[in-house]
Amino acid sequence: VETCNTGSSSGSAHIELKGSYGCEVRDSYVHGGRTSGSGANYGIWIMNINSDHKIENNIMRHNRHGIVFEGGGSGCAILYNYIDDNFTEDLSYLGSARTNHGAHPYMNLFEGNSVSHLVADSYWGSSSHFVLFRNHLWGDQTGSGVPKKPSWGFIPVEVWHNQNYYSLVGNVLGISGKWQNPNWSSYSVIGTSYKSNSMMVFGCNSGNSNNPKARATAIIHGNYDLKTKGVANWEGGSDHELQESMYYDSMPVWWYRNTPWPPIGPDVSNFANEIPAIQRFNGKDSGNATAVINSNSGSLRKVNNGTGFNSSKTVIRLYSLSGKLVKTFENGEIVLKNGVLTEMHRGKLSAGVYLYSVQLPNGVIKRGVFSTPR
Structure with a gap:
């Protein structure tokens, strides 16, 4: 649902x-x-x-x-x-x-x-x-x-x-x-x-x-x-360090870019930040980067403004909105021009809305959302 x-x-x-x-x-x-x-x-x-x-x-x-x-x-x-x-x-x-x-x-x-x-x-x-x-x-x-x-x-x-x-x-x-x-x-x-x-x-x-x-x-x-x-209470033992999440290993791919992760807790700045669902209800933009896909050629262009990528070491993953992995782009499937990511190819994608994560050579992960033209 x-x-x-x-x-x-x-x-x-x-x-x-x-x-x-x-x-x-x-x-x-x-x-x-x-x-x-x-x-x-x-x-x-x-x-x-x-x-x-x-x-x-x-x-x-x-x-x-x-x-x-x-x-x-x-x-x-x-x-x-x-x-x-x-x-x-x-x-x-x-x-x-x-x-x-x-x-x-x-x-x-x-x-x-x-x-x-x-x-x-x-x-x-x-x-x-x-x-x-x-x-x-x-x-x-x-x-x-x-x-x-x-x-x-x-x-x-x-x-x-x-x-x-x-x-x-x-x-x-x-x-x-x-x-x-x-x-x-x-x-x-x-x-x-x-x-x-x-x-x-x-x-x-x-x-x-x-x-x-x-x-x-x-x-x-x-x-x-x-x-x-x-x-007031630390009844779980002397270890007061809390993990970020009990469900996720890291920030989920759909998370709003401008929202702290984790958003809530005694160890978080402001203690309780607005989660994406509240921001969505209040009409706030996700703050995520955008990208444009060409549904005819199956290529994704201008991912996260396309800066700072190394085609031999960068991994790009596409997900459905429910978080299911759809495609992974790796070596030889990412096209750069003058050091800037311009396209990546791996078959035609169906029209719709996708999430993406870009793992850079230094381990940093950038996330965003894009939609295909219909």
Whole structure:
């Protein structure tokens, strides 16, 4: 599922993955259901037995739950999505995305997402072994297009009772300058009730009781919060160096050139930079280099302005928008003129939009996007 606009859904979900394996949902705008009542207007709904999905670079707004796991799901990667301005039939509540809404999702990765409110609830059972890595969890929303300003639920992340063995690593908790603009200095770092003013909540349920196991089994390591304006917990050991990504070995080929990599974390300048999905929603250009392809001859011209390439040592790779490798250009397939890359040949390419990466002799990789004429 790619580059879809799913506005004004009247059903349970805009995109539903049910009994599925190895699906990918990316680069889409999931928004605007006709109602946000119970069981309706889920953005991306991972329902029952599911595994090995990749949900990446999507915008999810004005849903009941931007994304929700219910009744299972394992081995899924939820990457670099923008989830904001969710609401339910209770307009006083800050709507949320859900890592769990029905037993038993487990061993899933949330990485690099920007989410107004994230909850693992216990209404329909348990979940476990989720990893939340380098996300920006707001505890607020922009308020754009929301029917009514909420008055409670301004908590970045909640892990309810029977939601065990969660790892929260390298996230940024809280945001300034949005709609509610909570007074984070009055918050506690860790709380036990979903109605408390806390950066993180563990072990609560829909009543007033609390089960300490959710907190006891959690690993809270290297999260920057606006309460302390620093990192309050390093529970994962003495090593405080965080890897850039748990999914990628290096910056992905589709990443916006002017956006820091990684974009979020206690070790990142500004702590929480706008991910590409937010920039796309706000109408900002990718900042990537452009190139022009001649679909008749199958040659790619003026890649990254064509400077500084050595044809015997430069490698150029073309990818589909989903990141699948399409072609590789190496020795003898790259044409230079006066030291400038002008063309590369390896058969005719189909019309469409491609990503490219250029690996220079010094190891530097340049990336961009281009489209073929139709």
